[in-house]
Amino acid sequence: MSAKRFDQAHPFLTLALVFAAWLVVPTAVKRVLRAGFFEMQAPVEASASYIRDLQEFWSLKTRSKNDLIEAGRDLIHLNAAYEVRLQQDADLRAQLERLGRLLNLPAPEGYRAEAARVVRRDFSGWWQQLVIRKGSNYGLTVGAPVIYAGGVVGRIREVHAYTSVVELISSPGVRIAACLEGDTRPISYQGGINPTLSPARGEVEYVPVDVFVSPSAPRRLVTSGLGGVFPGGLTIGSLTNVEPSSDGLFKSGGVQLDADLSDLSEVTVLVPEETPPAAN
Amino acid sequence: MKLRVFILSLASLLLVVLLGQLNHYLGPWQLHAWCGGLFVAFAALRLDFRTGAAAAFIGGLLLDAGSPVTFGTHALLFLAAHAAIFNVRARAPRDETIVGVIAALLANLGLFLALSFLRVDLGPDSGEAWMRDFADLLVSQLVLALIAPWFFAVQANLLRMSGTHIRDASRGAF
Numbered sequence: 001m002s003a004k005r006f007d008q009a010h011p012f013l014t015l016a017l018v019f020a021a022w023l024v025v026p027t028a029v030k031r032v033l034r035a036g037f038f039e040m041q042a043p044v045e046a047s048a049s050y051i052r053d054l055q056e057f058w059s060l061k062t063r064s065k066n067d068l069i070e071a072g073r074d075l076i077h078l079n080a081a082y083e084v085r086l087q088q089d090a091d092l093r094a095q096l097e098r099l100g101r102l103l104n105l106p107a108p109e110g111y112r113a114e115a116a117r118v119v120r121r122d123f124s125g126w127w128q129q130l131v132i133r134k135g136s137n138y139g140l141t142v143g144a145p146v147i148y149a150g151g152v153v154g155r156i157r158e159v160h161a162y163t164s165v166v167e168l169i170s171s172p173g174v175r176i177a178a179c180l181e182g183d184t185r186p187i188s189y190q191g192g193i194n195p196t197l198s199p200a201r202g203e204v205e206y207v208p209v210d211v212f213v214s215p216s217a218p219r220r221l222v223t224s225g226l227g228g229v230f231p232g233g234l235t236i237g238s239l240t241n242v243e244p245s246s247d248g249l250f251k252s253g254g255v256q257l258d259a260d261l262s263d264l265s266e267v268t269v270l271v272p273e274e275t276p277p278a279a280n
Numbered sequence: 281m282k283l284r285v286f287i288l289s290l291a292s293l294l295l296v297v298l299l300g301q302l303n304h305y306l307g308p309w310q311l312h313a314w315c316g317g318l319f320v321a322f323a324a325l326r327l328d329f330r331t332g333a334a335a336a337f338i339g340g341l342l343l344d345a346g347s348p349v350t351f352g353t354h355a356l357l358f359l360a361a362h363a364a365i366f367n368v369r370a371r372a373p374r375d376e377t378i379v380g381v382i383a384a385l386l387a388n389l390g391l392f393l394a395l396s397f398l399r400v401d402l403g404p405d406s407g408e409a410w411m412r413d414f415a416d417l418l419v420s421q422l423v424l425a426l427i428a429p430w431f432f433a434v435q436a437n438l439l440r441m442s443g444t445h446i447r448d449a450s451r452g453a454f
Contacts, residue, residue: 011333011363011364015356015360018356019359031351037342038345120301124416125399172409195412196412196415196416
């Protein structure tokens with residue numbers, strides 16, 4: 001009878017032993033194990049993403065020549081517009097540098113833009129993350145901001161040898177210092193609940209009480225540049241509703257994020273450039 | 281035993297990659313399939329305790345490596361699920377595929393809820409968070425029910441190809 005009872009309890013005794021043993025395993029060992037298990041999967045996932053790219057390439061090859069000519073024409077128009085923007089940009093940069101020298105301002109932090117393909121999207125109710133196909137081999141660093149044409153994607157949480165993990169701004173718990181376009185007062189943005197079959201949403205706190213928005217008249221929420229992670233002026237989403245918070249001093253509200261955030265295939269990582277130490 | 285654990289770990293790696301690809305395509309709809317029960321069910325029902333436990337633990341570590349959770353969370357949860365299934369397996373015709381699918385579905389339900397309790401912040405919007413989790417659970421159970429027979433067959437065939445007979449492996453309980 002007692003032997004049978006021991007037999008039944010054996011799996012749970014083993015579980016308790018493994019649990020106790022796991023608790024005392026040094027953090028360094030766990031970190032090495034984690035990296036090892038991740039790197040073991042990375043080549044397989046990267047290969048799958050290369051195959052997906054190839055698939056896309058062959059599907060594009062089936063397009064007619066007329067489509068190609070039309071796309072080329074559109075590209076010429078875009079290039080012309082960008083050429084003008086580039087000239088304006090160079091002029092503004094020169095002005096900024098001149099003013100900076102006159103006022104003796106410190107040089108703004110520079111970023112190197114590194115485009116990367118998305119290997120895997122992982123959007124659950126628990127977390128929202130992307131795996132991208134560039135890692136420490138391209139000098140990416142933990143915490144580097146990740147953007148796309150529509151604004152902010154998130155920031156890099158882990159950097160591995162050939163891949164990196166990006167935590168999205170829609171991930172619950174992610175916080176960013178933000179402000180409304182044309183208003184410098186800081187607002188706290190936090191990733192929120194991501195309902196099924198609709199675009200991701202976020203939440204804001206500490207919105208000034210004189211801010212009024214509605215779903216028909218939303219306001220653009222941008223990064224404030226405070227906190228040192230994201231450069232200022234990048235789009236986060238649209239503030240669609242606000243209501244007074246419990247303390248009555250501020251308002252809190254909801255942010256509608258871009259629907260394309262859930263369908264990204266390429267992103268840009270802004271790698272902070274190291275400024276050389278000033279010569280004495 | 282080592283060879284069997286290695287083969288089951290390879291099968292787990294295949295499952296991790298395939299589920300990763302599926303979730304990549306489900307992403308635009310904000311849906312997610314999580315089939316943790318599949319990493320546990322076959323080995324807990326058909327193999328000896330040590331082999332199954334080691335395979336479940338390694339399968340959990342594979343998932344832990346790519347998730348923003350404390351390293352070991354999935355692994356210890358899988359080990360607990362393995363111990364629970366192993367303890368009750370004698371009461372069911374465990375060689376039947378349907379029993380395996382039901383065990384995987386039940387294990388998946390328990391593991392999913394356990395992870396949700398660990399992850400969901402019980403704030404003012406926790407009701408909405410649970411609605412999202414419920415939708416993900418529904419998709420997960422559906423995907424699991426569809427792929428479980430195939431995955432059990434893959435595991436059984438891989439073991440057979442390596443020269444392991446499942447009946448011999450499951451005879452010794454520990």
